[in-house]
Amino acid sequence: MTIPFEKLQSEFKRVLLSIGFTQEKAGNIASIFAENSRDGVYTHGLNRFPVFVEYVKEGLVQKDAGPELLNKFGALEQWHGNLGPGILNACFCMGRAIELAKANGIGCVAIKNTNHWMRAGAYGWQAAEAGMIGICFTNTIAHLPPWGGLDPRLGNNPLVIAIPREGRHVVLDMAISQYSVGKLNLYKTQKQQLPLPGGYDAEGNLSTDSEDILQSGRLLPVGFWKGSGLSLMLDLLATVLSQGSSTAKISQNEKESGVSQVFICIKPDSSVLTAQLIEEIISYTKTSRPVDEGGSISYPGENTLRTREKSLKEGVWVDEKIWEKVLGM
Amino acid sequence: MTIPFEKLQSEFKRVLLSIGFTQEKAGNIASIFAENSRDGVYTHGLNRFPVFVEYVKEGLVQKDAGPELLNKFGALEQWHGNLGPGILNACFCMGRAIELAKANGIGCVAIKNTNHWMRAGAYGWQAAEAGMIGICFTNTIAHLPPWGGLDPRLGNNPLVIAIPREGRHVVLDMAISQYSVGKLNLYKTQKQQLPLPGGYDAEGNLSTDSEDILQSGRLLPVGFWKGSGLSLMLDLLATVLSQGSSTAKISQNEKESGVSQVFICIKPDSSVLTAQLIEEIISYTKTSRPVDEGGSISYPGENTLRTREKSLKEGVWVDEKIWEKVLGM
Numbered sequence: 082m083t084i085p086f087e088k089l090q091s092e093f094k095r096v097l098l099s100i101g102f103t104q105e106k107a108g109n110i111a112s113i114f115a116e117n118s119r120d121g122v123y124t125h126g127l128n129r130f131p132v133f134v135e136y137v138k139e140g141l142v143q144k145d146a147g148p149e150l151l152n153k154f155g156a157l158e159q160w161h162g163n164l165g166p167g168i169l170n171a172c173f174c175m176g177r178a179i180e181l182a183k184a185n186g187i188g189c190v191a192i193k194n195t196n197h198w199m200r201a202g203a204y205g206w207q208a209a210e211a212g213m214i215g216i217c218f219t220n221t222i223a224h225l226p227p228w229g230g231l232d233p234r235l236g237n238n239p240l241v242i243a244i245p246r247e248g249r250h251v252v253l254d255m256a257i258s259q260y261s262v263g264k265l266n267l268y269k270t271q272k273q274q275l276p277l278p279g280g281y282d283a284e285g286n287l288s289t290d291s292e293d294i295l296q297s298g299r300l301l302p303v304g305f306w307k308g309s310g311l312s313l314m315l316d317l318l319a320t321v322l323s324q325g326s327s328t329a330k331i332s333q334n335e336k337e338s339g340v341s342q343v344f345i346c347i348k349p350d351s352s353v354l355t356a357q358l359i360e361e362i363i364s365y366t367k368t369s370r371p372v373d374e375g376g377s378i379s380y381p382g383e384n385t386l387r388t389r390e391k392s393l394k395e396g397v398w399v400d401e402k403i404w405e406k407v408l409g410m
Numbered sequence: 411m412t413i414p415f416e417k418l419q420s421e422f423k424r425v426l427l428s429i430g431f432t433q434e435k436a437g438n439i440a441s442i443f444a445e446n447s448r449d450g451v452y453t454h455g456l457n458r459f460p461v462f463v464e465y466v467k468e469g470l471v472q473k474d475a476g477p478e479l480l481n482k483f484g485a486l487e488q489w490h491g492n493l494g495p496g497i498l499n500a501c502f503c504m505g506r507a508i509e510l511a512k513a514n515g516i517g518c519v520a521i522k523n524t525n526h527w528m529r530a531g532a533y534g535w536q537a538a539e540a541g542m543i544g545i546c547f548t549n550t551i552a553h554l555p556p557w558g559g560l561d562p563r564l565g566n567n568p569l570v571i572a573i574p575r576e577g578r579h580v581v582l583d584m585a586i587s588q589y590s591v592g593k594l595n596l597y598k599t600q601k602q603q604l605p606l607p608g609g610y611d612a613e614g615n616l617s618t619d620s621e622d623i624l625q626s627g628r629l630l631p632v633g634f635w636k637g638s639g640l641s642l643m644l645d646l647l648a649t650v651l652s653q654g655s656s657t658a659k660i661s662q663n664e665k666e667s668g669v670s671q672v673f674i675c676i677k678p679d680s681s682v683l684t685a686q687l688i689e690e691i692i693s694y695t696k697t698s699r700p701v702d703e704g705g706s707i708s709y710p711g712e713n714t715l716r717t718r719e720k721s722l723k724e725g726v727w728v729d730e731k732i733w734e735k736v737l738g739m
Contacts, residue, residue: 157515186486187518230698242643304632310710314571329694365658369559381639
């Protein structure tokens with residue numbers, strides 16, 4: 082079923098107020114959750130909202146806590162998240178990175194002891210809306226085995242790169258596993274095979290069977306050994322720059338809390354030439370003949386915008402059961 | 411056969427002097443070419459040296475040209491490469507990024523109209539040697555089809571991330587294709603199947619046959635649609651930040667010249683804690699049980715160091731024919 086965007090937003094806000102968030106914080110968190118569903122990232126919109134509420138009630142997320150400056154050197158800052166709501170901490174840090182880039186051309190903000198920021202891409206869109214190039218990433222609990230290994234030791238550390246472009250920003254939001262656990266579960270429920278190998282089965286063969294992959298726990302990183310290396314580097318960067326918890330430390334607890342994140346902004350030339358260069362790159366890419374008849378080539382963020390427009394026109398798709406649950410909260 | 415590192419270096423220098431490079435420039439370029447082979451990246455060491463010399467003779471690489479500052483705003487700089495030797499321009503730009511990071515915590519240098527920098531990782535090692543976190547990337551001529559497309563429109567834009575670590579830096583040097591053209595040719599010559607799918611055959615099926623893949627030209631980007639998106643983003647970043655040529659523009663000529671590159675440095679806390687955090691992450695990753703009995707998990711850069719030590723002890727492996735060619739130059 083579909084729900085008007087504003088209704089989603091106001092229901093989230095109502096629940097957040099009921100568990101003690103201030104008007105302002107409830108409004109901001111509600112907006113991001115609603116926007117994530119609006120943009121088609123249901124796993125980090127409505128679907129994750131009840132988990133967030135539970136984490137707040139359990140004290141894993143400290144509802145009144147906010148970020149605190151620990152160190153500053155030039156255009157580089159280290160913040161302490163005080164286990165506050167990940168969404169608010171992340172919005173704040175990207176905001177700081179934007180200010181630093183305005184003043185210095187480039188700025189970098191690292192935060193430790195923060196919480197899950199839900200959709201990584203949200204903060205890329207935030208930077209792009211401010212006319213900035215945005216790069217951000219987080220570490221997570223261990224989900225993926227390193228290349229050559231059986232046991233999960235790497236986070237699914239998403240990497241976001243955003244380029245501002247009039248009204249149609251280009252935003253890459255890329256987790257390290259080829260398919261997310263959420264996506265694998267979806268294929269499992271629908272008893273469908275994955276279009277491409279997404280991990281290994283119990284015998285160590287590449288598999289398109291999501292059930293086999295979930296059972297072995299050997300999800301495939303993008304590009305095999307390359308994604309494995311990239312995930313490790315993102316954890317190293319986030320941990321070293323924030324002086325916070327690594328995937329190793331975070332994975333000591335069953336529930337993910339106290340993660341480390343990095344936000345980098347760069348100020349692009351706001352010239353006509355910049356806009357022309359971006360159009361040149363995108364239109365050149367789109368001239369590749371499609372593999373499937375009638376197919377087309379998309380740039381990162383293009384499908385997000387399409388979903389956003391549809392959601393705003395026809396309502397945001399919601400999982401009925403989860404929606405009922407939120408209404409009853 | 412193997413050759414002492416110093417011999418490789420001095421032969422390269424001799425050839426470069428003979429085509430008119432100054433003592434200093436010849437020495438620096440020769441060192442990087444020799445180091446690339448020493449570290450096992452033969453495709454961008456000895457094997458590529460004759461091509462470089464040819465490009466200099468053809469004027470695609472301007473041997474006397476050097477970088478020129480175009481714009482500076484805070485910790486962000488734009489340089490013009492004047493089609494000078496890519497290796498020298500890249501060393502210079504990473505050097506500038508190191509200085510900017512020393513002064514501002516973070517620094518970013520973009521350069522346009524430069525040339526192939528050979529091994530991308532070389533500049534990551536340079537940053538790490540200076541105690542800096544280094545990130546760099548370049549665009550290239552179109553080698554890969556975008557996801558959903560048949561014709562190459564994306565560069566194989568390598569991404570480098572380097573973290574300094576006492577004596578054993580962690581350096582990821584990752585091109586976007588799962589296997590490089592050089593690697594595919596190697597498997598083809600040896601009539602061996604790739605260990606994992608590396609592209610598509612003429613019928614559009616995933617294939618481990620390097621000959622089929624080279625024929626179709628449909629090399630696989632890491633992580634399928636994800637690597638396709640990442641390659642596009644790196645081209646956008648390099649082009650926008652340098653205001654230089656994109657893959658679209660570079661691909662108008664048959665030979666790659668006038669590329670755009672970005673160098674970012676960040677100053678890490680040089681505390682004992684930083685070193686501990688890095689060790690914690692690497693040792694945790696290595697506790698994953700190996701897939702193959704007796705196997706082990708490597709971090710990015712670990713094998714490079716192993717090859718380097720072996721090369722320095724036993725001599726650098728060279729392709730005899732190419733070595734003979736260089737001796738005769």
